[in-house]
Amino acid sequence: MIKFSGIRKHYQMGHQTVEALSDVAGEIRTGEMVALCGPSGSGKSTLLNILGLLDMDYQGEITLSGNAYPKDPRQAALLRRTQLGFVFQKFNLVPVMSAWENIAYPLMLNGYSLAEQKQRAEELLDRVGLLDLKDHRPDNLSGGQQQRVAIARALVHKPQLVIADEPTASLDSQTATTVIDLMKSLGHEMGTTFIVATHDPRMATQCDRTIELVDGMIQTEVMQWAS
Template sequence: MNAGEPLLSLHGASKSYTLGGNTIRALHSVDLALARGEIAAVTGPSGSGKSTLLNLCGLLDKPDGGELLFDGEPLPAEHEARRTRLRRQAIGFVFQGFNLVPVMTAHDNIDYPLYLLGVSAAERRQRVLQALERVGLAGLGGHKPDQLSGGQRQRVAIARAIVKRPRLVIADEPTANLDAQTASQIVGLMRALAHHDGTTFLVATHDDRMLPHCDRALLLDDGVLKGTFHAH
């Protein structure tokens, strides 16, 4: 692994879907390199391909054409076992709808990814408490999602994404519907993780408040990467 090498890169990545007998081009020949410790925002109108790009980079989906590399090594679609392992161990996800399990406490929602990885109970407890403190929710681990505000639920979702210490976090509209103060706290947390831990973030957003805090923004339009600009 070369430290100067991108964590993840796409070369000529394309993706199409068939809907009602029609072929819809979601992404067309996208080239992208994500550096270690970078926060990259993906912007563009609804239907521009942002979710598809996040799904490809999060290894939730596979490109129809082109190449994806992780740590400089090609990751072909047929390498399903390696893709699954990377998705579980190296990638965290923050979904727009939080995707928290309603009957589980904040602590148990955050604990679940570590449980799936086979981490010991003692280490899981320590890391969950650390994650709760890091997102400003120390003491609220026993609360269920319906006992938390929208901003608190978003912070639980971020804690769940970072508790396994991922190298890449995929976040879909992480500040949507949050007030200015909570949005600022979320962005500040992401910057701290990127700076101190070297975590890479790929964020889809319509929120202009986020852009000044990102290293760069990518403009997608009709499945085509139209440009990149430094956001601050």
């Protein structure tokens, strides 16, 4: 479970202070997929960057499975590498790497043997239905296929938390539905928490819960299901 409380973030624009987040708090359960919604400028990306340890200049407290988020940059980098995964709108795959090499990249950074890298990458490729394309580079894959590779890469090292930023924005309706279903089913099965910033109503309605941010504050939370 990830918990956050008293999250505040401000930016200095000349002589003016702009508060991007104001006393934001919440809890997200293990294996839950939560949509973070709101208009542009509402603070979604700011909160996502803070929860993903991409921005450490904030006030407040965050814990992941009861352990406080580190303040030291080296410890933060270690936590990002071992316990967090990321899925982006533009896929962010390495163009000179094959599908399986892109997926294996987090394992390489964490010191896994080449044999284990390939085995686990191929297991995830099979789960996302792309094993037959394991040696293809990103420019030989469709947008939906690239996003499935990106999801597999985010999950290959079995992180506790995956941060997803507009993961369906570049996809057509049918492909987006496939990607949403894949993220949700794998997250539930693996016990991985997903926090998804999205403007896509298809994404939001398929998540377990929706949190709406307006002007840097949480306005509403909507449960899609109850366990």
